Amino acid sequence: MAMLTRRERIQQELEATEYPLTAKDLCDILDIRSRSIVFEDIQHIAKSVQNEGKQVLMSPARCGECDYVFRSRKRAKSPSKCPKCKSEWILPPSFIIQEID
Numbered sequence: 001m002a003m004l005t006r007r008e009r010i011q012q013e014l015e016a017t018e019y020p021l022t023a024k025d026l027c028d029i030l031d032i033r034s035r036s037i038v039f040e041d042i043q044h045i046a047k048s049v050q051n052e053g054k055q056v057l058m059s060p061a062r063c064g065e066c067d068y069v070f071r072s073r074k075r076a077k078s079p080s081k082c083p084k085c086k087s088e089w090i091l092p093p094s095f096i097i098q099e100i101d
Contacts, residue, residue: 006032007041011049011097014042020059020094023078039077042095055100064089 004012009030014021023035023042032038046056061070061078065087070079078092 006030006037007045010038010041011045014045014056014095014097015054017096020057020096022092022094024092025094036077045097049097050100053100054097057096057098059094061093062091063087064091 010026013026013029021029023038026032026038027035042056049056062068063082063085066082066085068082068084070093078090080090081088082090
């Protein structure tokens with residue numbers, strides 16, 4: 001059997017999981033050193049899985065202090081601080097791949 005690429009492995013994890021995974025979760029599971037690479041890969045995967053009748057769902061980042069939700073962010077990457085309370089305690093976005101109904 002051929003070795004899977006990093007993106008294929010990330011896609012496989014996001015399809016198999018019951019609960020959305022953060023970039024840190026994926027780094028830990030797949031022994032990847034850089035979260036920014038995972039964020040880039042997820043953006044690429046989101047485009048490619050559409051052809052398979054699937055979609056990457058993102059649970060947006062949230063402020064751990066005031067519970068502000070970063071709904072309008074288009075990028076997968078975590079924000080650095082909350083625009084509402086200025087806290088840097090940000091709970092990262094999480095991802096899962098599901099079939100499109």
